[in-house]
Amino acid sequence: MKALPDFDMVLFGGTGDLAMRKLLPALYQQVKAGTVSPGSRILAAARKPLSREAFLELAEATCKPFLGAAYDADTWRAFAERVSYFPMDVQNPGSYAPLGEALGQHSDRVRVFYYSTSPDFFATISANLGGAGLISARSRVVVEKPLGHDLDSSREINDAVGEHFAERQIFRIDHYLGKEPVQNLLALRFGNVLFEPLWRREWVQDVQITVAEQLGVEGRGDFYEGTGALRDMLQNHLLQLLCIVAMEPPISSDPDAVRDEKLKVLRSLKPFTPADVVTKTVRGQYKTGAVGSKPVVAYAEEPGVASGSRTETFVAVKAEIDTWRWAGVPFFLRTGKRMAEKLAEIVINFRQVPHPIFGEATHGGRANRLIIRMQPDESMRLYLVAKQPGDAMALHPVNLNLDFAESFRDRRLEAYERLLMDAIRGKLTLFVRRDEQEAAWHWVEPILDSWAANEDRPKTYTAGSWGPAASSALLSRDGLAWNEED
Numbered sequence: 001m002k003a004l005p006d007f008d009m010v011l012f013g014g015t016g017d018l019a020m021r022k023l024l025p026a027l028y029q030q031v032k033a034g035t036v037s038p039g040s041r042i043l044a045a046a047r048k049p050l051s052r053e054a055f056l057e058l059a060e061a062t063c064k065p066f067l068g069a070a071y072d073a074d075t076w077r078a079f080a081e082r083v084s085y086f087p088m089d090v091q092n093p094g095s096y097a098p099l100g101e102a103l104g105q106h107s108d109r110v111r112v113f114y115y116s117t118s119p120d121f122f123a124t125i126s127a128n129l130g131g132a133g134l135i136s137a138r139s140r141v142v143v144e145k146p147l148g149h150d151l152d153s154s155r156e157i158n159d160a161v162g163e164h165f166a167e168r169q170i171f172r173i174d175h176y177l178g179k180e181p182v183q184n185l186l187a188l189r190f191g192n193v194l195f196e197p198l199w200r201r202e203w204v205q206d207v208q209i210t211v212a213e214q215l216g217v218e219g220r221g222d223f224y225e226g227t228g229a230l231r232d233m234l235q236n237h238l239l240q241l242l243c244i245v246a247m248e249p250p251i252s253s254d255p256d257a258v259r260d261e262k263l264k265v266l267r268s269l270k271p272f273t274p275a276d277v278v279t280k281t282v283r284g285q286y287k288t289g290a291v292g293s294k295p296v297v298a299y300a301e302e303p304g305v306a307s308g309s310r311t312e313t314f315v316a317v318k319a320e321i322d323t324w325r326w327a328g329v330p331f332f333l334r335t336g337k338r339m340a341e342k343l344a345e346i347v348i349n350f351r352q353v354p355h356p357i358f359g360e361a362t363h364g365g366r367a368n369r370l371i372i373r374m375q376p377d378e379s380m381r382l383y384l385v386a387k388q389p390g391d392a393m394a395l396h397p398v399n400l401n402l403d404f405a406e407s408f409r410d411r412r413l414e415a416y417e418r419l420l421m422d423a424i425r426g427k428l429t430l431f432v433r434r435d436e437q438e439a440a441w442h443w444v445e446p447i448l449d450s451w452a453a454n455e456d457r458p459k460t461y462t463a464g465s466w467g468p469a470a471s472s473a474l475l476s477r478d479g480l481a482w483n484e485e486d
């Protein structure tokens with residue numbers, strides 16, 4: 001791997017869940033890979049009054065389980081040499097001059113400010129960094145999702161951050177874009193001629209995008225109550241995946257060329273009327289059940305959840321894209337907590353052959369499909385039918401593994417690792433542009449508004465299931481079924 005330029009990274013929210021589970025482990029992995037120069041520095045900032053030693057002790061104990069076999073004491077020591085801790089309240093403007101002193105006068109080097117705090121602080125941090133003169137032309141800011149809770153609040157935050165950082169300095173992260181199979185889907189679509197002619201309404205019957213989690217809200221009940229599955233996952237991760245599947249071939253891999261195409265998809269999404277919200281969306285909330293044979297409590301009983309909460313822990317929608325390429329092809333998106341399996345996949349169902357000369361019964365009428373799986377394993381499989389050896393002309397489904405993991409034995413990068421490196425290198429292609437993010441909010445807002453205006457409660461589903469029955473009905477109305485039901 002190519003060495004990274006010398007950098008300083010300030011990790012606001014450096015003691016938080018995301019920093020400990022994803023960001024510090026990602027940086028550790030890069031130290032292990034030898035790409036981080038000895039002069040590069042990582043400065044974690046949060047309110048807890050910790051010494052550098054106490055922070056490093058906490059970080060080592062917390063990150064170790066997430067590093068698994070990648071952890072070794074020598075690499076940790078090398079990583080720790082680059083890390084320091086700066087106790088501060090981000091709301092206190094007086095903390096920023098000392099932060100600047102801690103960073104030193106290296107205005108020539110890359111400086112990455114990572115906002116891993118509540119988005120309520122993003123405007124304040126930007127203003128305080130700007131006020132203290134800590135932002136140079138080589139500075140970048142990485143902002144976490146969800147940015148705001150609707151279009152207006154996301155605009156406010158974007159305006160406030162944009163007063164101090166130019167758009168080319170703003171890295172809106174969506175870690176699903178950093179996942180290896182998503183990169184591979186881009187390679188498959190735009191590095192080969194084979195798929196392009198098939199990648200359209202004439203040959204694609206429907207597309208399904210599922211991100212199912214077995215986890216619940218994991219002690220983040222307070223956060224989740226004000227968020228819900230649509231804002232937490234669908235507005236960002238699932239819509240970005242839809243864009244990668246549906247976009248036209250960009251003219252190059254330049255950030256704006258790719259992001260222009262994604263924006264066109266978001267703008268072509270058919271708007272929801274209130275009547276559509278009733279027929280084309282499903283919201284659910286899990287009740288008591290069992291996940292992986294372990295009993296789990298209902299969402300309503302999780303700490304931090306209001307009694308009578310109407311927050312959705314599951315959402316499914318039927319999206320339609322009004323373009324020549326995709327008119328009439330439904331894109332079904334669903335995501336939920338406490339589902340039957342941990343599963344993140346994109347399924348492209350191709351149409352049946354126009355005239356089945358072998359008879360449908362021979363192969364169950366099953367169409368060709370391409371499955372890009374991000375979780376629990378990473379794979380890309382193309383399903384075809386082939387003749388079973390023997391006398392009879394019996395056809396059976398087989399799959400071609402297009403992932404080539406066996407051919408490339410390099411270590412796979414975690415999504416956050418790839419994206420942090422891109423931010424340090426200033427590569428924006430896998431980050432979300434402001435207009436994309438706003439187009440995504442614009443599209444989901446009628447759903448949020450209708451749900452808020454509607455007295456109905458989310459449909460319940462048993463924890464450990466595939467969601468409410470209405471989710472299956474969403475597809476069966478079109479004579480279709482989710483992949484696991486097919």
Ligand code: NDP
Nearest residue numbers: 013014015016017018046047048089090116117118144145
């Ligand atoms: P946490 O609540 O776990 O962490 C918040 C961090 O902010 C802590 O380090 C906290 O430390 C610090 N903090 C809070 N208030 C202040 C303050 N006034 N001054 C300085 N530091 C402060 O949140 P997460 O890590 O879960 O999430 C961080 C961001 O990342 C959020 O925007 C979230 O939406 C997003 N995100 C999180 C994901 C996750 O898996 N956790 C996934 C995707 C996005 P202290 O209390 O010591 O000040």
Ligand code: BG6
Nearest residue numbers: 175211213215232233237344375
């Ligand atoms: C985050 C959400 O963006 O993605 C979490 O805030 C969710 O609620 C997580 O658990 C899922 O990410 P992954 O990569 O584990 O599927």
